[in-house]
Amino acid sequence: MKQDYFSVNNIKYIDYKDVEILKKFLNPNGRIVSHKRTGLTAKNQRALAMAVKHARFLGLLPFVAK
């Protein structure tokens, strides 16, 4: 992903419940992909990290996947 996914799709608020979108930014182990690979702006990368962590807390995403 070269361009910021959230700006391109006009997503202003990254929601922790939107698991399908968040999954795009996880590697097979369930770890958050680095900003180098995601191509997100620093601000959106931080918001993404927060959203993923909230989703993990509520069991929507795994902390570790096999």
Place this chain on the structure above:
Amino acid sequence: MKFMSVSENKGENTAEGRVYELGYLLAPTIKEEEVPAVYGNLKELILSLGGEVISDEMPRMMSLAYTMVKVVTNVRNKFNTAYFGWVKFYMKPEKVLELKAKLDLDPEFVRFLITKTVKENTIAAKRFVRDDMSHRKAPAAKKDKDAGPAPEINKEEIDKEIDAMVAV
């Protein structure tokens, strides 16, 4: 600069208070028929604390990404499934602490999360997924085009090879 307006919205303070979202997991031990009652009680609790519900979603059964443990009356309960639901509401910041204190004591909640949010719908429409799908398919299509002329070259090579074989 687009994003500036979002951060302003986040700190939005109106007469009713701030926009919060409560995401929660209800214990799977609750029967399917009793879930609406629990959900109704939660809404009443929010209203009783001077809150105003903006939007919400009914709790529905889902499998958890990992096993959660909650100790209720000295018994360690393990959960692999739970009812997940959420409510978005206006509330005064000091009242939210009261809400949290009440939910902490409730044995029906496996976990809950209170976050500051914006009043607009934050779940992106499905078309975003499709956009991404088409974007992903695009490079594959290009490869096919590249592969188009390749067999012709191969045919000539094959013909030459066959001629060579025949000659032998």
